Structures are given as structure tokens and as C-alpha cells.
Amino acid sequence: MKEKYDLIMAGTSFASTFFLKKYLEKAPSTAKVLVLERGKMLSHAQRLSFAREQKYGLNSFISSLSQQNPTFDNTRSSKPWIFDPNFGGSSNCWTGCTPRFMPNDFKLRSVYGIGKDWPLSYAQLEPFYCEAEELMQISGPSQTPYPMSRKYPLPAHALSTTDKIMQEHYGPLYISQPTARASRATGNRGTCCTTSICHLCPVNAKFTIENTFLHLYSDPRVNIQYESQVYALDLNNDKVNAVHYTAQNKERKAEGEVVALGTNAIFNSHILLNSGDSHPLTGKGLSEQVGIYAYVYLGHGMDNVGGSSTITANGFMWYDGPHRKERAACIIENHNDPFIRNERGRWRQMMKLKFVFEDLPQNDNLVSVSESDKLIPSAEYKTHSAYTQRGIDFLHANIEKLFSFLPVEKIDLDDFNQPTEAHILGTVRMGKTIKDGVVDHKLSHHQYRNLFVLGGSSFPAITPSNPTLTISALSLRAAELSF
Numbered sequence: 001m002k003e004k005y006d007l008i009m010a011g012t013s014f015a016s017t018f019f020l021k022k023y024l025e026k027a028p029s030t031a032k033v034l035v036l037e038r039g040k041m042l043s044h045a046q047r048l049s050f051a052r053e054q055k056y057g058l059n060s061f062i063s064s065l066s067q068q069n070p071t072f073d074n075t076r077s078s079k080p081w082i083f084d085p086n087f088g089g090s091s092n093c094w095t096g097c098t099p100r101f102m103p104n105d106f107k108l109r110s111v112y113g114i115g116k117d118w119p120l121s122y123a124q125l126e127p128f129y130c131e132a133e134e135l136m137q138i139s140g141p142s143q144t145p146y147p148m149s150r151k152y153p154l155p156a157h158a159l160s161t162t163d164k165i166m167q168e169h170y171g172p173l174y175i176s177q178p179t180a181r182a183s184r185a186t187g188n189r190g191t192c193c194t195t196s197i198c199h200l201c202p203v204n205a206k207f208t209i210e211n212t213f214l215h216l217y218s219d220p221r222v223n224i225q226y227e228s229q230v231y232a233l234d235l236n237n238d239k240v241n242a243v244h245y246t247a248q249n250k251e252r253k254a255e256g257e258v259v260a261l262g263t264n265a266i267f268n269s270h271i272l273l274n275s276g277d278s279h280p281l282t283g284k285g286l287s288e289q290v291g292i293y294a295y296v297y298l299g300h301g302m303d304n305v306g307g308s309s310t311i312t313a314n315g316f317m318w319y320d321g322p323h324r325k326e327r328a329a330c331i332i333e334n335h336n337d338p339f340i341r342n343e344r345g346r347w348r349q350m351m352k353l354k355f356v357f358e359d360l361p362q363n364d365n366l367v368s369v370s371e372s373d374k375l376i377p378s379a380e381y382k383t384h385s386a387y388t389q390r391g392i393d394f395l396h397a398n399i400e401k402l403f404s405f406l407p408v409e410k411i412d413l414d415d416f417n418q419p420t421e422a423h424i425l426g427t428v429r430m431g432k433t434i435k436d437g438v439v440d441h442k443l444s445h446h447q448y449r450n451l452f453v454l455g456g457s458s459f460p461a462i463t464p465s466n467p468t469l470t471i472s473a474l475s476l477r478a479a480e481l482s483f
């Protein structure tokens with residue numbers, strides 16, 4: 001018997017679940033939804049008990065996600081791409097940093113003559129930012145460098161002692177980090193414990209799909225199938241008619257009026273390529289931001305203590321401005337995880353900061369189909385853009401200037417970039433027309449109009465800010481506009 005649905009959705013993380021949330025609000029009680037999730041349901045409790053047995057530290061966790069990940073072939077590059085291929089995806093292991101993008105991030109080309117404009121504006125996304133922040137119960141400050149029509153739902157996390165001085169100097173360009181790590185208990189979530197074990201929050205304080213949206217998957221209209229991997233679509237003229245997937249080692253097919261892929265930028269593009277999507281940009285532009293750590297050694301007995309979360313603040317001093325005509329924008333994070341200065345009596349007279357640079361997607365960083373196995377995409381990444389490198393070079397030459405008003409003894413800036421920021425972006429980019437991008441402003445494929453390709457694969461430019469709040473807001477908007 002043929003399976004037929006009003007909506008078939010692949011994946012159960014941010015991109016899919018925020019779409020589903022809005023879809024179920026709007027859809028009639030007779031709607032039939034099939035959700036295909038390649039992984040299993042591993043509850044927070046199961047993950048905690050597994051972690052206790054395994055002594056599951058962050059490093060072993062990251063290497064388990066990157067080196068032994070059999071879901072894709074990364075042999076042609078050394079760059080790790082990390083994610084959790086199970087129910088709730090990387091919401092299980094994300095850190096929960098959620099600054100918004102800046103209005104000019106959406107119009108890089110028209111304002112700075114660089115990269116690409118997004119086919120939608122900050123103002124068009126703004127109501128959905130508010131909704132996503134409400135749903136995730138974001139903690140954040142009352143003053144931000146970007147405009148907000150609604151306050152953050154939870155109070156800001158406390159700044160550290162050095163953050164307070166930085167904020168006095170830089171005003172609204174230096175703020176308590178907006179975050180999904182709750183500053184006070186909300187819903188099923190506890191208050192952030194500041195232990196910095198965010199990849200598996202011990203007190204379930206950060207937003208996850210499981211702790212907030214599990215109920216959506218038991219809606220009577222929804223049929224969720226686990227261990228079901230989507231690998232191709234039937235594309236006909238301007239429509240997608242059916243989804244091909246494997247379950248219990250059998251090949252299966254389901255027909256859908258609307259299909260939404262939320263499987264992240266590696267698999268979204270792979271599924272399209274496997275299906276014969278011949279758009280020249282499909283699979284191209286695999287990218288993310290580039291991060292570098294700096295250690296600022298403080299003098300005059302100045303301790304960097306306090307702060308109520310793992311990353312206490314975001315600095316926007318080198319984010320937006322005319323420098324973006326020449327070099328990449330940068331967001332700054334003040335890290336509060338357990339680190340010490342290796343000097344008796346001066347343990348905390350240090351700041352640990354991360355500088356995270358935007359990138360412009362390069363077409364030779366890409367996802368392709370592998371010759372031997374239709375279930376396994378191949379990822380290839382050469383390097384970041386020259387534009388990003390100019391931003392990094394500027395940091396090396398000018399970092400002291402940012403702290404000129406503090407008693408700084410020395411600054412150690414890593415001479416290597418972090419291997420990954422854990423973001424996977426840019427392989428099914430959006431554009432105003434089919435020439436500019438694979439999907440449009442509502443993440444609907446320019447050619448196959450009943451197909452939504454959700455998530456960070458759609459980003460035409462790789463902003464410095466963490467992507468997931470924006471991924472979620474875009475999915476809410478896509479579902480809203482689909483009715």
C-alpha cells in the first residue's frame with residue numbers, strides 16, 4: 001500500500017521542529033504528517049547515565065562526533081564537521097549561544113559591496129526572531145546592538161568582573177550573551193549551573209528539542225519513524241512527489257503534498273544531489289565561521305571572576321561597520337569555563353576570549369555524492385576566504401587596542417584557528433532568483449515549489465553570530481508563509 005501524507009519532514013532538530021511547530025498550529029485536524037528521523041530517541045536521562053559510565057568529557061565527545069562519524073565521508077579534507085544524528089539533532093549537544101544577526105548581515109552586497117545579500121531583510125525576520133526567542137526562553141540583556149521589538153523573555157546572565165569594565169567602556173557593543181542557557185528555571189528546564197558542561201547540560205537548563213517540543217511528535221496528526229534515513233526525492237518538472245528512505249534495511253517510499261528537509265547542510269544538499277537536482281549551486285559553499293582564542297593576562301590584582309554562564313558576554317566592537325568592505329566582521333565571546341593562569345595567587349587574573357569571524361561561501365568547498373554508496377555524502381573543504389583571512393590578520397596586528405584601558409601585562413593569541421565552530425552552513429543557498437540561489441526567501445526550492453530546504457544550508461553569507469536562532473526563526477517564517 002502506498003503511504004500518502006500532507007507533509008513529509010526529514011530530521012527532528014531546530015530546522016524541522018520549528019517548521020513543524022508552526023505547521024501544526026495552522027494545519028487542519030485531519031492533516032497527516034510523516035516525520036523521518038535517521039537516528040534514535042536517546043533521552044537526556046539516558047545520555048546522562050551513559051556519560052557517567054563513560055566519563056564523557058567534551059573532548060572525547062567531540063572526537064566521537066567527528067572522527068568516528070560513519071554518516072558521511074570526510075576523507076578528502078581534514079576539517080571536522082560535528083553534529084548529533086539522533087532525535088533532536090545537535091540541540092542535544094549545542095552550547096546555546098543565541099545572538100541575533102545584525103541588520104546589515106542581510107545586505108552585505110548592497111551596503112559593503114561584498115558577498116551576497118539575503119533575499120529577506122532583518123525587519124522581515126524580526127517577528128520570527130521574537131517568536132523563536134520566546135519558544136526557547138532566551139536569557140538576554142535589555143540593550144542590544146540590534147533592534148528588538150520585544151524584550152528577551154528571561155533576565156540576562158550576570159557579567160564577570162572584567163565584562164563589567166568592558167561594558168562600561170563599550171556600552172551596548174558589549175553585552176551579556178543572549179543564550180538558551182536559562183538564567184532561571186523555566187518549563188522543564190533548570191537554572192544554568194555554570195559548570196560549562198553544556199554539551200550535556202547536567203541540569204537540563206539549555207533549550208533542547210526534547211525538553212521543550214517532544215509533545216509535538218505525539219500530536220495525533222504526526223507519525224514519527226526512527227532509524228529512517230531519507231536519501232532521495234522524486235523530482236518531476238516543478239514538484240517533488242515522493243521521498244525515498246531506508247528503514248530496517250529496506251527501501252521505502254512515501255508520497256507527500258509538501259516535503260521539508262531539515263537534515264543539516266551536509267545531508268540536505270546530498271539528498272538533492274542524489275535526486276538529480278542540477279542547480280549549479282546545490283552542494284556548493286560548505287562553510288562556517290573561523291574562531292581563534294586569545295588569553296589576556298591582567299595586572300594590578302584584577303581578577304576575572306563571577307559571571308553566571310559558560311560564555312558571559314558578546315562583544316560587537318569589530319562586528320558591523322565600513323571595515324566590512326575590506327575584511328571580515330568578528331564577534332567576540334568572553335569564556336568562563338574552568339581555566340586558570342598558571343601563576344600562584346594570580347589564578348584568575350586572565351581573560352579567555354574567542355574571536356569568531358564571518359566567511360563568504362567558496363564554491364570549491366562542497367558536498368558531493370559518493371560513487372560507492374548512495375547513503376553516504378562526501379564532504380570536501382579546502383579553506384576559508386581571503387576576506388576572512390584579512391579579518392584574522394587585522395586581529396593579530398591590533399588586538400591590544402581593544403584592551404587599552406585595562407591593566408594588561410600580555411596577550412597570547414593562538415597562532416592556529418580552531419578546527420571547527422560546530423556550524424554547518426551554505427550548501428543550498430538562498431537567492432532572490434533561481435540564478436542567485438537554490439531556495440527563495442521562504443526556503444522553498446526555486447524550481448520544486450512544494451519542497452522546503454530548511455536550516456543553515458540556506459545561508460548565502462556566513463555571519464559571525466551563531467546560526468541556530470536564525471535557523472529557527474527562518475523555519476517558523478517558512479511554515480507561516482506556506483499556508
Ligand SMILES: Cc1cc2nc3c(=O)[nH]c(=O)nc-3n(C[C@H](O)[C@H](O)[C@H](O)COP(=O)(O)OP(=O)(O)OC[C@H]3O[C@@H](n4cnc5c(N)ncnc54)[C@H](O)[C@@H]3O)c2cc1C
Nearest residue numbers: 011013014015038085086089090095096097230455466468
Ligand atoms: C558541540 C556543538 C555546539 C554548538 N553550539 C552552538 C551554539 O552555541 N549556538 C548556535 O547557534 N549553534 C550551535 N551549534 C550548532 C547547532 O547545533 C546547529 O546549527 C543546529 O543544530 C542545526 O540544526 P538543524 O536542524 O539544521 O540540523 P541538526 O541539528 O544537525 O539536525 C539534523 C537532524 O536531521 C536528522 N537527519 C540527518 N540526516 C537525515 C536523513 N538523511 N534522513 C532523516 N533524518 C536525517 C538528524 O538525525 C537530526 O535529527 C553547536 C553544534 C555543536 C555540535
